[in-house]
Amino acid sequence: MKKSDLAGRIAAGLLAAGGMAAPAFADGAPAGFDPQALFAPLSLPDAANAFRDSAGKPGPQFWQNRVDYAIQAEIDPASHALRGDETITYTNHSPDALDVLWVQLDQNAYRADSRGSLGSPRPRKDFTDGYQLDAVEVDGKPVHYLVDDTRLRVDLPQALASGGKQLKLRIRYHYTVPGTWGGRTAVTPTRNGDIYEIAQWFPRMAVYDDLRGWDTLPYLGSEFYLEYGNIDYAVTVPSNYIVAGSGELTNPKDVLTTTQQQRLAKAAQSDATVMIRTPQEVNDPASHPKQGGTQTWRFHMEHTRDVAFAASPAFVWDAARINLPDGKHSLAMSVYPVEGVGKDKWDRSSEYVKGAIEHFSSKWYPYPWPVAVNLGGHGAGMEYPGIVFDGFDDKGPMLFWISAHEIGHTWFPMVVGSNERRSAFMDEGFNTFIDVYASDAFNHGEFAPKRDSEYAPKGGNPVDEILPLLADADAPTMMAPADSVAEKYRHSVSYFKGALGLVLLREQILGPERFDPAFRKYIATWAYHHPTPSDFFRFMSSEAGEDLSWWWRGWYLNNWQLDMGISAASYVDNDPSKGAVVTLASKQKLVMPATLRIDYADGGHEDIRVPVEAWRQSATPKLALRTGKRISKLTLDPDHKLPDADRSNNTFNMP
Known part of the structure; x- marks a missing residue:
């Protein structure tokens, strides 16, 4: 069935719990995830003002020597x-x-x-x-x-x-x-x-x-x-x-x-x-x-x-x-x-x-x-x-x-003249991000996919290769000053996580149709000027038409992990013709939009997108699926696009 046909038959929302099949892991709000923390109002490091406005652009009094x-x-x-x-x-x-x-x-x-x-x-x-x-x-x-x-x-x-x-x-x-x-x-x-x-x-x-008047950090090797x-x-x-x-x-x-x-x-x-x-x-x-x-x-x-x-x-x-x-x-x-x-x-x-x-x-x-x-x-x-x-x-x-x-x-x-000595991810991460697509484009993909041997063994999935970094309690965030990032973490944080953050934003959160024009306009707007991380965060949210505070908080300002799964599912009134209710849960502090694949007993399947808003009010959101026929299996993120720490709870077999 086409996605357009499915859209009219699926509603995602918060429902009352009850009559669920045995959960894949325990119900209840997991210790790691708090919707109020992830979706709280975000204060960025640099406040908007007359020099740099709330849309992430140079303001009316912007100047540069x-x-x-x-x-x-x-x-x-x-x-x-x-x-x-x-x-x-x-x-x-x-x-x-x-x-x-x-x-x-x-x-x-x-x-x-x-x-x-x-x-x-x-x-x-x-x-x-x-x-x-x-x-x-x-x-x-x-x-x-x-x-x-x-x-x-x-x-x-x-x-x-x-x-x-x-x-x-x-x-x-x-x-x-x-x-x-x-x-x-x-x-x-x-x-x-x-x-x-x-x-x-x-x-x-x-x-x-x-921002600081004279920026006089000594040169320790972390660029310019x-x-x-x-x-x-x-x-x-x-x-x-x-x-x-x-x-x-x-x-x-x-x-x-x-x-x-x-x-x-x-x-x-x-x-x-x-x-x-x-x-x-x-x-x-x-x-x-x-x-x-x-x-x-x-x-x-x-x-x-x-x-x-x-x-x-x-x-x-x-x-x-x-x-x-x-x-x-x-x-x-x-x-x-x-x-x-x-x-x-x-x-x-x-x-x-x-x-x-x-x-x-x-x-x-x-x-x-x-x-x-x-x-x-x-x-x-x-x-x-x-x-x-x-x-x-x-x-x-x-x-x-x-x-x-x-x-x-x-x-x-x-x-785009960002401050490499303070915000390395706006240098190495952004560049590594555009590299990914350059490798795909060159000579019909002669050297695709782009892999960095330091963190990506041949054939590995980048969203899995980031997991050790996200799980490392000692790993710095991408907002750490470049000179404060030990060599152990320099590549994985500034290059790899910085690039993967934009890949996920482009391909899983916004989609290329919204990301690409916004990113192009960001480059043109800040060409030969000095944007900060706060300018970038504001610009992309404004131009893409999306409140991305939760993403900036989880991926950039913090080193939060992602571990979403399906905890329960059942038919409404035990009748497949009336649809099904699926309960999700998260064991970690970060969640993301995700694809939910519905495999039917007759051999067909359908995909729906679960928006991040499903998690705004509950750590265990429930989705109402107006499917109308028997389901054999449910899978969250079936194409393995998200950096999910534990995929064992991503699949749920219906009785």
């Missing part, structure tokens, strides 16, 4: 040193006059005396001296400053007024680039030369916002919170180096051969990967327009919070066109050493980047930049705007998954 950078940098391969000279144009849109500026010095995390080094459970053996500041000036004049761990306080001789007033902060500096132990930024040796993977490489402004603007940067390297970086290369005629320029032009029109610099050309002097000395590569990037780059004499280089909505295009590029060459290895990298970005762009929000680079290096598995750092020895499904995941960070947090 702006940071633009102009940077000159030079790499000295002999000493592994980077020397930089940056000018920051800082625009104060806040209502406050600012008498100091705070700047992030993330390279100082590599010092032996840094908070990150001393507080890490894994002792580090290698260190650098961090940033060495050669000069700090405001509007051309030296100023007093204070370095405290990974923060720099600049004392202004005159407060920067509100209302869009600007100043220019110039910092000249140098530091030693870590070896591969640096993780996210490193010098990686390869057969044909070192690869410089350069990130967190210039002092970056801390965010001053309406950065302000938006435009960045122009120039990198001077030996003439035999190739540089690939965030944004658009603005002087290709100065640093590329005529052949390479022609190949790039061809790639911009090609859905198939085009070689820009072949493996055979890596050691060929003719693959550089200049012999000896240095070259300066210049890049420009708009609407960005950061830039990163890679430089090496060892790069193989290829590219392919990315097709974006409304007839627009971008360019997928991959750079990697000859060690990464292979038909199931980096030969397919640009294909993977292209496919992932085309999916993310059509499904959620268009890719905003002219180039997307995948770097094959020592394997940081790290994302930056317009460029990601992966491992040159990755191959097969893992190369696709890591490439798609890292480039997926374009949307979270590079476009």
Whole structure:
């Protein structure tokens, strides 16, 4: 029977108990479930106000400061040193006059005396001296400053007024680039030369916002919170180096051969990967327009919070066109050493980047930049705007998954600029969520389903794999600050639970027809801004047309488990023609909408959806089923879509 036919014959409601068959487990309100607790009014961590409204959108008085950078940098391969000279144009849109500026010095995390080094459970053996500041000036004049761990306080001789007033902060500096132990930024040796993977490489402004004023959490390794603007940067390297970086290369005629320029032009029109610099050309002097000395590569990037780059004499280089909505295009590029060459290895990298970005762009929000680079290096598995750092020895499904995941960070947090240092699930969880569907979409599901080996053995069901975490009394909630989440829980909480929460919201609570437009609008609304968890919770509830307080409370603010079941069922007046009454029960604090399958004695079956409202007034709700014929079996969640802790009580056999 069609669901539309069944709908008129089934009523779900609270009925008086009586005449039930023997229960699968004891009747009565289970100790774990309290409807009044789950469905109580919810106070979110951040109150709605004129800056962030009750619909989860920027309010009428919303403001955000702006940071633009102009940077000159030079790499000295002999000493592994980077020397930089940056000018920051800082625009104060806040209502406050600012008498100091705070700047992030993330390279100082590599010092032996840094908070990150001393507080890490894994002792580090290698260190650098961090940033060495050669000069700090405001509007051309030296100023007093204070370095405290990974923060720099600049004392202004005159407060920067509100209302869009600007100043220019110039910092000249140098530091030693870590070896591969640096993780996210490193010098990686390869057969044909070192690869410089350069990130967190210039002092970056801390965010001053309406939530905390200056957000000055020290850098302990839990990623970033950065302000938006435009960045122009120039990198001077030996003439035999190739540089690939965030944004658009603005002087290709100065640093590329005529052949390479022609190949790039061809790639911009090609859905198939085009070689820009072949493996055979890596050691060929003719693959550089200049012999000896240095070259300066210049890049420009708009609407960005950061830039990163890679430089090496060892790069193989290829590219392919990315097709974006409304007839627009971008360019997928991959750079990697000859060690990464292979038909199931980096030969397919640009294909993977292209496919992932085309999916993310059509499904959620268009890719905003002219180039997307995948770097094959020592394997940081790290994302930056317009460029990601992966491992040159990755191959097969893992190369696709890591490439798609890292480039997926374009949307979270590079476009939607949430605070990664405080709310990791809005970064890793949201990105892992969109990864799931990218794997399904790529090349007819070649690498589907997307699995994370850390928590998902081959063939496992994700809703079962989350159960140990939900049952762990020591596990943090997704609202725990990123730096407070132990490595034991980092992936399972921030990535896996964060992603599964959105999958369940999309597929089991709202449905794609309501979730997808709301999620797209959330991305567009908060693009290049800084939403909080409270903004997201309010936005999705408002746009989807659903009070989701119970879901935010159970899955996000708490680590509540789910264990629903069927405790009893009987025919009305012992007569199958009059329908049946089914009693549900929950042994845990969280409940969800669920499918109830009715298997009939004649071999047919029907499904109904039990709404979460069935649980609002009772821990043992009763459903009236106007079925009209004999039932053989009842099953709650027959397709195993919910993270039910104990499925032994999900099936009830009728006498």
